[in-house]
Amino acid sequence: MDVLRGESRNAYTENLSTSETGYDRVRLFQLILLCTIVGAGIVSLILLLLMGIGLIVPITVIGLWANALGAMICSGICYAIVRQGAIELAVRIYGVVLALLTFSVMFFYGGVLSPLIFITTLPVTVVGLLSSRRTVWIVGSIVVGGYLLLGILQSLYPTQIPIQPLSSGAEWVSLGVVAISVGIIGLATSSVQASLQAALQESQARAEKIFTDTERLLEKSMQQIELGSELSAAAAELQATSQQQASGSTEQASAVSQVTTTVEELGTTARQIAQSADHVAQAAQQTLEYLSDGQQAVDESIQAMERIRVRMQDISVRVLGLGERSQQIGEIIDLIDDISDETHLLALNAAIEAAGAGEHGRRFSVVAAEVKNLANRTLQAAKEVKDVIAEIRQATNAAVLAAEEGGKEVEKGSELTYRAGQVMDTILMMAERTAQSGAEIGMATAQQQSASEQVVEAMREIAEVARQTAAGARQMADSAAMLSAIADRLHGVAQG
Amino acid sequence: MISATEPPILANHMLRIRLGAQTFLAHHTHVAQVLPIARLRDMHDERGQPMQQIRLAELLQHTPAPAHHALLIATRRRTVALLVTAVDLWDLPSDISPVVQPLPPVLRHALTHAWITGILIADGQPLQLLNLRQIAQDALKQAAQGEREQRGQPINRSDEPVSRN
Structure with a gap:
C-alpha cells in the first residue's frame, strides 16, 4: 500500500x-x-x-x-x-x-x-x-x-x-514632445503588457488551480487505492486473527474446563486437609490437657522431693545429734570404767590388807572380794555398754552417711524432677504451638476451600465467556471476510 | 626366801600378774599397794624422792608390754613401783588349792637372780611365782649403780646390775 x-x-x-x-x-x-x-x-x-x-x-x-x-x-x-x-x-x-x-x-x-x-x-x-x-x-x-x-x-x-543642430525652440519643444510621447507609449505598452501579464497570471493561476485540483484528486485517488489495499490486507489479517481467536477461545474453554476440574479436586483435597488439621488441633489440645496434668504432677513431685530433702536434712541432723549423745555416753562409760577400775584396785588393796591381817581380816577380805566382784561386774557392764555404744556410733555414722547419700540422691532427684518439669514446659509450649498451627492450618485450608470454590465459579464464568468469545470471533471472521470482499471491490474500482 | 626343802605352798590369796599376754604369780604380802599408773606422777617415797618405776615386762622378758597398774614394793629404805599390765587377786575357792612347787636346787642355783621361786600348773599351763621383793631390791641396786656411773664413781662389783643371765 x-x-x-x-x-x-x-x-x-x-x-x-x-x-x-x-x-x-x-x-x-x-x-x-x-x-x-x-x-x-x-x-x-x-x-x-x-x-x-x-x-x-x-x-x-x-x-x-x-x-x-x-x-x-x-x-x-x-x-x-x-x-x-x-x-x-x-x-x-x-x-x-x-x-x-x-x-x-x-x-x-x-x-x-x-x-x-x-x-x-x-x-x-x-x-x-x-x-x-x-x-x-x-x-x-x-x-x-x-x-x-x-x-x-x-x-x-x-x-x-555631425548632427543637425536644433535651430529653434520649436524643435526643442518637438524634442520634449517626442520624449513625453515615448514615455507615454512606454507606459501604455507597459500597461498593456501588465494587463496581458495579469491575464496570463490569472490564466496561469487557473491552470495551476486546475492542476492542483487534479493533483489533489489524483492524490485522493491514490489514497483511496492505498486505503483499499490496506483495508483488504487489514480485513485479511482481521479474518485470520478472528479465526485464530476463535480457535484460541475454543482451546481456552477446554483448558478452563480442565482447570475447573483440577481446582475442584484441589478444593476436595483442601477439605480433607482441613479435617486432618482439625484432628491434629484436637489431639494437640488433648496433649495440652495431659501435659497440664503431667506438669502439675511434676510440680507436686518437686515439692515432695523438696520436703524429702528437708526431712533428710532433719534426720541427718538428728542422727548427728544422736552420735554426739552416744559420744557423751561413751565418755560417761569411760568415767564409769575408770571408777570401776579404781574400785577394783581399791578392793584389791583391801583384800591384800585383809590377807595381811590374817584371820582378823577374813571378813574384811570377804567384803573386799564382794566389792571387787561388783567392780568387775561394773567393768564388764561398762565394757558391754561401750561395745553397744561403739555399735551405736558405727550405726550412727552409717546413718549419717546414709542420710548424706540420701540427701544427695534427693537433690539429684529434685534436679531430675526440675529438668523433667522444664522438659514438660518445653513440650507444653511445643504442644501449644502445634495446637495453634493446627488451628491456623484449619483456617487456612478452610479459606483455601472457599477460595477454590470461588475459583471454580470464576472459571466457569471464564469458560462461558470463552465460549461467547469463540462465537463472537467466528462472527468477526465472517464479517472480516465480507469486509475483505468489499475492500477488493473498492480496490478494483479505484484502480479502474 | 623359799627354800627347795620347804613344803609346797597353797596358791590361795596370791596375786595374778599379767605382763602382756603372759601371766605370773606373786605373794600378796610382797605388795604394799596397788595403784593406777596415773597416780604415780605426784607420789614420792619415804625419802622424798620420786618413786622408782620399773617396767616388769622389760625386766623379765626384755619385751615391752602395756602397763596400767603399779605394784608398790616396800624395801628397807625405799619403795619401788613395778609397772604391770594388770593385777588381780587370784581368789580361788577354798576347796581347790593348787600347790606351788618350789624350784629344784639345780635350777635355783643356775639362776643369776632368785626372782622365780616356784612353778604352779593351772589349767595345764605353768605359772611362775615371782619374788617381787627380790626384784625390787635388785632394781634399786641397778639404779644406784647407774647413778654412780653417771657421777664417775667406781663400780662396786658386789652391786652388779640385775640381769637374767
Whole structure:
C-alpha cells in the first residue's frame, strides 16, 4: 500500500515538473519568436523607410547596421536561451541597443522631427510588451536621456558632432514632445503588457488551480487505492486473527474446563486437609490437657522431693545429734570404767590388807572380794555398754552417711524432677504451638476451600465467556471476510 | 626366801600378774599397794624422792608390754613401783588349792637372780611365782649403780646390775 502510494506520488511529481519545464520552454520560444519577428520587422522597416524617403545612404553602412542589429538580436536570444533566469536582462539589453540604434539613425539622417522619430517608440513598445513595468521605465529613461543628450551635444558642439543642430525652440519643444510621447507609449505598452501579464497570471493561476485540483484528486485517488489495499490486507489479517481467536477461545474453554476440574479436586483435597488439621488441633489440645496434668504432677513431685530433702536434712541432723549423745555416753562409760577400775584396785588393796591381817581380816577380805566382784561386774557392764555404744556410733555414722547419700540422691532427684518439669514446659509450649498451627492450618485450608470454590465459579464464568468469545470471533471472521470482499471491490474500482 | 626343802605352798590369796599376754604369780604380802599408773606422777617415797618405776615386762622378758597398774614394793629404805599390765587377786575357792612347787636346787642355783621361786600348773599351763621383793631390791641396786656411773664413781662389783643371765 505504501509502495503504491509512493509510486503514485513520484509519478505525480514528475508530471508536475514536466509541466513547469514545458511552460518555461513555451514562454522562451514565444520570446525568441517575438524578438526575431520584431527585429526582422525593424530592419525591414528601416530599410523601407530609408529607401522610401530617398536618402542617399551608403549600402555598406546599411548592411553594417543590419548586421550589427542581427548580431545583437541573436546574441540576446542566445543569452536568454543559455540563462533562462536572465531573460529580463536580455530584454533590457535588447531594448537599449535597439533604442540607441534607432536614435543614431534618426539623428544622423532625419533630425528631430523626422519620421524616424516614431521608430524610437518601437523598442520601448517591444520592451513594454515583453518585460515588466520596471524594465519599461529603465529602457524609456535611457531612450529619452540619450535622446536629450544627443540634442544637447548637437546644440553645444554643432561643428564637431555631425548632427543637425536644433535651430529653434520649436524643435526643442518637438524634442520634449517626442520624449513625453515615448514615455507615454512606454507606459501604455507597459500597461498593456501588465494587463496581458495579469491575464496570463490569472490564466496561469487557473491552470495551476486546475492542476492542483487534479493533483489533489489524483492524490485522493491514490489514497483511496492505498486505503483499499490496506483495508483488504487489514480485513485479511482481521479474518485470520478472528479465526485464530476463535480457535484460541475454543482451546481456552477446554483448558478452563480442565482447570475447573483440577481446582475442584484441589478444593476436595483442601477439605480433607482441613479435617486432618482439625484432628491434629484436637489431639494437640488433648496433649495440652495431659501435659497440664503431667506438669502439675511434676510440680507436686518437686515439692515432695523438696520436703524429702528437708526431712533428710532433719534426720541427718538428728542422727548427728544422736552420735554426739552416744559420744557423751561413751565418755560417761569411760568415767564409769575408770571408777570401776579404781574400785577394783581399791578392793584389791583391801583384800591384800585383809590377807595381811590374817584371820582378823577374813571378813574384811570377804567384803573386799564382794566389792571387787561388783567392780568387775561394773567393768564388764561398762565394757558391754561401750561395745553397744561403739555399735551405736558405727550405726550412727552409717546413718549419717546414709542420710548424706540420701540427701544427695534427693537433690539429684529434685534436679531430675526440675529438668523433667522444664522438659514438660518445653513440650507444653511445643504442644501449644502445634495446637495453634493446627488451628491456623484449619483456617487456612478452610479459606483455601472457599477460595477454590470461588475459583471454580470464576472459571466457569471464564469458560462461558470463552465460549461467547469463540462465537463472537467466528462472527468477526465472517464479517472480516465480507469486509475483505468489499475492500477488493473498492480496490478494483479505484484502480479502474 | 623359799627354800627347795620347804613344803609346797597353797596358791590361795596370791596375786595374778599379767605382763602382756603372759601371766605370773606373786605373794600378796610382797605388795604394799596397788595403784593406777596415773597416780604415780605426784607420789614420792619415804625419802622424798620420786618413786622408782620399773617396767616388769622389760625386766623379765626384755619385751615391752602395756602397763596400767603399779605394784608398790616396800624395801628397807625405799619403795619401788613395778609397772604391770594388770593385777588381780587370784581368789580361788577354798576347796581347790593348787600347790606351788618350789624350784629344784639345780635350777635355783643356775639362776643369776632368785626372782622365780616356784612353778604352779593351772589349767595345764605353768605359772611362775615371782619374788617381787627380790626384784625390787635388785632394781634399786641397778639404779644406784647407774647413778654412780653417771657421777664417775667406781663400780662396786658386789652391786652388779640385775640381769637374767
